[in-house]
Ligand SMILES: Nc1ccn([C@H]2C[C@H](O)[C@@H](COP(=O)(O)O)O2)c(=O)n1
C-alpha cells in the first residue's frame with residue numbers, strides 16, 4: 001500500500017492547534033489562540049480568557065465605556081497563557097499564533113526565550129502596539145513571519 005499523501009504539514013498542524021485553542025475562548029469579539037513548539041512537539045497552548053478562578057458570569061466582555069467595566073484590564077492574552085501553561089523551557093522554541101502579538105505579549109515572548117513567531121493574521125498592522133512589537137522583537141532578534149501553509153481550513157471529523 002502507498003503512503004497517504006493528504007497529510008498536513010508541520011506548519012499547518014501547529015497553526016491548526018492554535019486555531020483549535022482559540023475555539024476555547026469566550027471572548028465574543030476576538031478569539032486568539034497560541035501553540036508553542038520545540039523539536040516539532042507542542043509544549044504550550046493558550047487562548048484569551050479571564051484569569052483562572054474568575055467568575056465568567058460576573059466579568060464583562062464590553063469593549064467600550066469606563067475602562068474598568070471593559071474586558072481589557074482583565075483578560076489574559078493567548079500568548080501569555082501559552083507561556084504560563086508551558087511544560088518545559090521555551091528557549092529556542094517557536095510560537096504559532098492566530099494574531100500578531102501585541103507589545104505586552106511580545107515582551108513576554110522575548111523574556112521566555114521563544115526565538116520565532118509564526119502568525120496568521122496581522123489585521124492590526126500599523127497600530128502603535130504592532131509597531132512597538134516589531135521594534136522590540138527585531139531588537140531582541142526574535143524572528144517573525146506570516147503563516148506559509150497551504151491549508152486555510154482543517155476539518156476535524158469525529159468518527160470510528
Ligand atoms: N496579542 C493579543 C492581542 C489580543 N488578545 C485578545 C485580548 C482580547 O480578548 C481580544 C481582543 O479584543 P478586541 O479588541 O478585538 O475586541 O484578543 C490576545 O489574546 N492576544
Ligand SMILES: [Zn+2]
Nearest residue numbers: 077101102105
Ligand atoms: Zn497580547
